[in-house]
Amino acid sequence: MLIYAILPPPLFFFFVGAGKPPMYGDYEAQRHWQEITYNLPVKDWYFNTTDNNLQYWGLDYPPLTAYHSLLCAYVAHLIDPSWVALHTSHGYESQPHKLFMRTTVLVADMLIYIPAVILYCCYLKDASNKKKISSALCILLYPGLILIDYGHFQYNSVSLGFALWGMLFLSYDLDVWGSIAFCFALNYKQMELYHSLPFFCYLLGKCFKKGLMGKGLLSLMKLGFTVVVSFAFCWLPFCMDVRQILQVLRRLFPVDRGLFEDKVANIWCTISVFFKIKTILSAETQFKLSLVLTFLAILPSCIKLTMQPSLRGFKYSLVCCALSFFLFSFQVHEKSILLVSIPVCLLINEIPFMSAWFLLVSTFSMLPLLLKDGLLLSYIVTTLAFLMVCGTSFSILEKTSEADLKLKMFSASIRNYIPWFKIFPKTMKYLFLVSITMMGILTLMSATLDPPQKLPDLFPLTISVVSCLHFLFFLLYFNVIAIWESKSSSNQKKSN
Amino acid sequence: MRGAACLAKKQTIMAAQRSDKLFLPVAFGVTLLKFLLIPTYHSTDFEVHRNWLAITHSLPVSQWYYEATSEWTLDYPPFFAWFEYVLSHVAKYFDREMLVVQNLNYSSHETIFFQRLSVIFTDVLFIYAVHECCKCVNGKQGGKEPFENPSFVLSVLLLWNFGLLIVDHIHFQYNGFLFGFMLLSIARLFQKRHLEGAFLFAILLHLKHINLYVAPAYGMYLLRSYCFTADNPDGSIRWRKFNFLRLTALGLIVCLVTACSLGPFIVWGQLPQVLSRLFPFKRGLCHAYWAPNFWAIYSAVDKALSVIGLKYKFLNPAEMPKAAMTGGLVQEFQHTVLPSVTPLATLVCTAIFMLPSVFCLWFKPQGPRGFLRCLVLCALTSFMFGWHVHEKAILLVILPLSLLSVEKSRDAGVYLILATTGHLSLFPLLFTAPELPIKILLMLLFTVYSFSSLKTLFRKEGPLLNWLETLYLLGLLPLEILCEIVFPFTAWISKFPFLPLMLISVYCALGIMYAWLKLYISVFRGPLTFRQKKE
Incomplete structure (x- = not known):
């Protein structure tokens, strides 16, 4: 039964903007990031160099976005190297490339956002089977996200999907996993800071409940450690140099x-x-x-x-x-x-x-x-x-x-x-x-x-x-x- | 016990009512999807219809079938021309330029928008017809959930039909509107409103003459089950009960509709010209892409024999006619080893294989369901053996068969085979890259839905497909991946560009052939089970 809820949304996604006129803006930004991350060493990603003009759609999202771009760039290079060629590919646009870019969004969606939604709806408490399916369908058909991700072109579903995963884990008392997932979300898009306070307050309140001393303090420390480690993991290539970190932060905010x-x-x-x-x-x-x-x-x-x-x-x-x-x-x-x-x-x-x-x-x-x-x-x-x-x-x-x-x-x-x-x-x-x-x-x-x-x-x-x-x-x-x-x-x- | 049965019945009725409420969202949803398809690729059929709009708008009726500025001359019957004429009077408010005959390949934004909208809006008739058909289905199999009600399943199978969606709303044609007439006339026959049904079918014939292939089923059914008012108790014919009045009424209807359509052209003496446009036998045995029918297998065998023959020197290369099939152009073509097929031969084949099912309708009438089965068989036989068959013609089989598939598990099995292979064979229609994910996703959506819904509908009656059929259908998956995704990257693409198309159509042809045989067997074995149930 659930298949009815899973299949139509991707279908809808793909139709949105299927025959759209050329897009610049965010589409070119994403393509440019692929070009930058593929061709330049990590230390140059966020710096203004001769090969990386930050005025031209410079990278201004946290490291995970950059890694994602790098991954996509590898695939793009396999298909057609001219898609990610340094300098010469500025403003590149063609039908196959558009198809490729839209497929990357779909793949990211399928891997992160859609499973999170489906899982969330499957484990809704006291809801009938029909209710579960219809809520999954409603969430997946939410027009705003579809239009922005597939029409305007962005990868919002990745960061939002990670945040959703975090929420899912929290609802099963898997606090450590939840905070890892949320750290990923935060490191994909700094806008996730909007969600950070509830996560923080909820986990803090839970620790308070267990008692400020003893058990509560222990779990608080455990969570703090998790957050630090996952942040360090995401920022690994930048951690060597304080100058790097500061520059990234300046780009982000x-x-x-x-x-x-x-x-x-x-x-x-x-x-x-x-x-x-x-x-x-x-x-x-x-x-x-x-x-x-x-x-x-x-x-x-x-x-x-x-x-x-x-x-x-x-x-x-x-x-x-x-x-x-x-x-x-x-x-x-x-x-x-x-x-x-x-x-x-x-x-x-x-x-x-x-x-x-x-x-x-x-x-x-x-x-x-x-x-x-x-x-x-x-x-x-x-x-x-x-x-x-x-x-x-x-x-x-x-x-x-x-x-x-x-x-x-x-x-x-x-x-x-x-x-x-x-x-x-x-x-x-x-x-x-x-x-x-x-x-x-x-x-x-x-x-x-x-x-x-x-x-x-x-x-x-x-x-x-x-x-x-x-x-x-x-x-x-x-x-x-x-x-x-x-x-x-x-x-x-x-x-x- | 009786109370429980009564309760179950009540629940089924309630489910039917609730599923009736779901009909509108289903129809509305698919309409929204059609709107999203507006900017997608459109084939030359788009230009064909634009040209017809221009012809009917700017020329007098007597010139319609003589005009030949564009290579896409008017080759549909007069009623369709009149339909285009009506549309053209709306079109002039969108863009007048599209109504000029000399503007070949004109496709402004307004033109595309108008043409797409015209397809979407004329589909209202199809939606209404599906609604009428859903009422004719008996809800014996129904579960408690409205999703498991046969009429709901039928409405989704018809409205969301993959083939219809891609052929009408991407490739561009008006099949939805035409199938509206057909399904409505079938529904009227089910509702015992025979004259209305006959009238609708007569109109349909003059809208698109491919429906001549199913005319024998209509003729025989109306003659046997409408003109004879009663049968002997054992089901055999009772000559005394022949009602001449009814026959006259039917004849009158058909003659009047024909007079309205062809009358003017007969008066002007243009009938031969009209007919030569409608039946262009100059085209080849197979369409540009091979439709998966008997001739595809025949041609493949011929090709294989010629290759083998050349290799082992049985054949002399100098004597072989130089004509590659599926080169893209629709031309006459000669087989190399096997005897070439003439139009007359295909006509005779079609007639011979159609006859048994029509006779069955005469000797063992089984009401409207028997008629529907005969109609499906006529359509399928003509698809298998016809001359210059389009792969799109498989829709003529799949859509009426949907009606049968929700009532009987054996028909459901045949439907699944036919729909899956038939729809897959439509894939070459959309060959552009942006449409690749669309067609795959749509196909997956429809196929998964049809399998799962029919399975839940007949879950008490065991599996719908046996292992061989399942294996065959699963084989389609690697075949499709091989042909569409792997093959373009190999070196063979320049050497044998036609190979993937040939592979797909031959493989699909096997499945369709099998389904045809199975359906034929079920026609002859059908009455037995029917009688056994009665006993």
């Missing part, structure tokens, strides 16, 4: 790039519509401001998780932290929303309505990017497919009651103060429908209409603002359930 680029659906971009924050505040103030706000936003769920580590709370906290980072932190890219979406995907079985809604909004928030890549048709098709699968397998529109939204505890505690407080299932449904229609209309408008001359960025900005408002609402919601709902589950366990 380019602080001087500014508060935000392009149109991102986060709070800074939204505020600057009314208030030109980039010009008014100095760069340092911007940095500090974003740091403080991010910290404040992640605080509640992290404290909660450290105090009461539970698996469910861990998942909620992953969402909250990643979302806070996305909304408030410095130099965020619109693709970073994927880091929020994957933890939300994991909740699709528990809170189908809200998760599906969030996932739709997250894909929508990347629309300007997708339009630039000529992925409009793929966007519409995959979104509709996702909506259809969610609608038929979870009947999301009927799951808007307080219990389905996991808001029972919250409204009960509010009712202590305001007795008439109530969450109307109908209201949520209408809100959802209104938001869906709005997204549909905006998609249509930005695809067909030309923006007025005075406001060339009208549509992308509107999309960012609308999505940002959505995200703020979701941040509130997920924080509420992270704080109230995980308590209720632990209470239930106690009463049981």
